[in-house]
Amino acid sequence: MTAPLDHATRKWSVPAGVVGAGIAESDLGTAPVITEALHHAIDSGLLTYLPDSADSAAREAFAGFAARRYGWDVDTDAVATIPDVLTGLTLALTHLVRPGAVVLPTPAYANFFPTLAGSGREVIEVPSRGRGHGFALDLDAIESALARGAAAVVLCHPHNPTGTVADRATLVALAAMAEHHGARVFSDEIHAPVVYDGARHVPFASVSTSAAHVAITATSASKGWNVPGLKAAQLVLTNPADRGVIAARALAPVHAGSVLGAVAAAHAYSPDGERWLDATVTTLEGNRDRLATALTTLPTRPLSVLPAATYLAWLEIGCTPEPDSCGAARLRRAGLATTPGEACGSGYAGFARFNFALLPDVLDVAIDRLLDALA
Numbered sequence: 326m327t328a329p330l331d332h333a334t335r336k337w338s339v340p341a342g343v344v345g346a347g348i349a350e351s352d353l354g355t356a357p358v359i360t361e362a363l364h365h366a367i368d369s370g371l372l373t374y375l376p377d378s379a380d381s382a383a384r385e386a387f388a389g390f391a392a393r394r395y396g397w398d399v400d401t402d403a404v405a406t407i408p409d410v411l412t413g414l415t416l417a418l419t420h421l422v423r424p425g426a427v428v429l430p431t432p433a434y435a436n437f438f439p440t441l442a443g444s445g446r447e448v449i450e451v452p453s454r455g456r457g458h459g460f461a462l463d464l465d466a467i468e469s470a471l472a473r474g475a476a477a478v479v480l481c482h483p484h485n486p487t488g489t490v491a492d493r494a495t496l497v498a499l500a501a502m503a504e505h506h507g508a509r510v511f512s513d514e515i516h517a518p519v520v521y522d523g524a525r526h527v528p529f530a531s532v533s534t535s536a537a538h539v540a541i542t543a544t545s546a547s548k549g550w551n552v553p554g555l556k557a558a559q560l561v562l563t564n565p566a567d568r569g570v571i572a573a574r575a576l577a578p579v580h581a582g583s584v585l586g587a588v589a590a591a592h593a594y595s596p597d598g599e600r601w602l603d604a605t606v607t608t609l610e611g612n613r614d615r616l617a618t619a620l621t622t623l624p625t626r627p628l629s630v631l632p633a634a635t636y637l638a639w640l641e642i643g644c645t646p647e648p649d650s651c652g653a654a655r656l657r658r659a660g661l662a663t664t665p666g667e668a669c670g671s672g673y674a675g676f677a678r679f680n681f682a683l684l685p686d687v688l689d690v691a692i693d694r695l696l697d698a699l700a
């Protein structure tokens with residue numbers, strides 16, 4: 326099995342013959358409207374710090390996309406261009422969140438752990454409910470952590486690694502409890518462009534006045550349009566008090582996103598970019614359904630939740646008696662590289678996160694290996 330591109334991406338930096346289905350990059354390429362704009366920018370020598378014109382174009386395009394796609398009215402002044410979502414988390418923790426522990430619902434995107442540790446925060450892992458039958462935030466456990474003084478909750482919405490989407494009532498309740506305890510919610514909405522079954526993403530900050538007040542939202546074109554290497558994300562500050570703080574303390578030009586990333590974002594979030602996204606989401610939904618159908622042939626079903634969003638499936642693989650044969654290690658022995666469950670929080674060693682943003686023939690091979698490993 327070889328990489329689908331003529332060079333190894335990060336996801337395909339695996340030994341020859343192994344399928345790269347781990348890190349959240351997509352093999353489906355990106356929108357031609359983006360690559361054309363990037364070629365033009367490079368040919369024009371636009372390799373500088375981020376100029377205001379490219380920054381404004383990206384922020385305005387995002388506001389237009391949020392209005393069309395989510396029905397979310399975002400003030401362009403509320404949007405700041407930053408290098409990536411994890412930088413947004415660090416900025417939030419450094420400048421906007423009071424001292425105190427941070428609640429991280431698990432399983433969680435693995436890189437939240439080092440980012441939180443790097444910010445010197447104690448992490449309170451709150452396992453989600455309904456391990457085998459759908460995942461939901463454990464609001465009672467989150468509330469008790471907030472009552473004990475936790476300063477923030479990291480919400481991943483839609484959720485990596487399970488692909489679940491929190492419902493509006495949950496988001497409203499989370500916002501109310503955060504406001505009550507004087508805490509903030511960092512809402513990572515990087516996967517919001519990829520939502521299935523004709524559903525519409527509901528931005529956390531949009532669900533109530535409290536949510537807009539407590540939210541610090543970060544998103545990016547990097548997953549939906551597969552441009553994570555370009556380093557431009559959007560920090561959306563719906564609490565006006567945050568804007569001055571970030572502008573004064575954090576966003577010197579060197580902290581802003583890259584100019585090529587901003588060019589990519591401006592075109593990703595354009596109507597043309599959105600048409601490409603729609604077609605890609607349809608392809609990914611087909612991949613999800615092929616995977617889900619194939620897994621129904623197994624006596625025990627490793628997919629406890631059909632992802633409602635993201636191109637990630639959270640599989641309960643379990644362990645066999647051989648050494649090194651739990652979760653992702655078990656799949657690795659079958660020639661399939663996935664993200665290990667143990668990287669996503671305590672108690673998830675039997676799980677693996679499978680990235681199904683694969684080309685059709687590669688998906689066939691990956692599914693065969695998954696079935697073989699679990700048969």
Ligand SMILES: Cc1ncc(COP(=O)(O)O)c(C=O)c1O
Pocket residue numbers: 349408409410411412434481485513515516545547553558
């Ligand atoms: C939930 C989530 N947040 C953040 C990131 C990283 O994004 P960025 O490169 O913009 O920091 C990823 C990448 O997979 C992700 O899945």
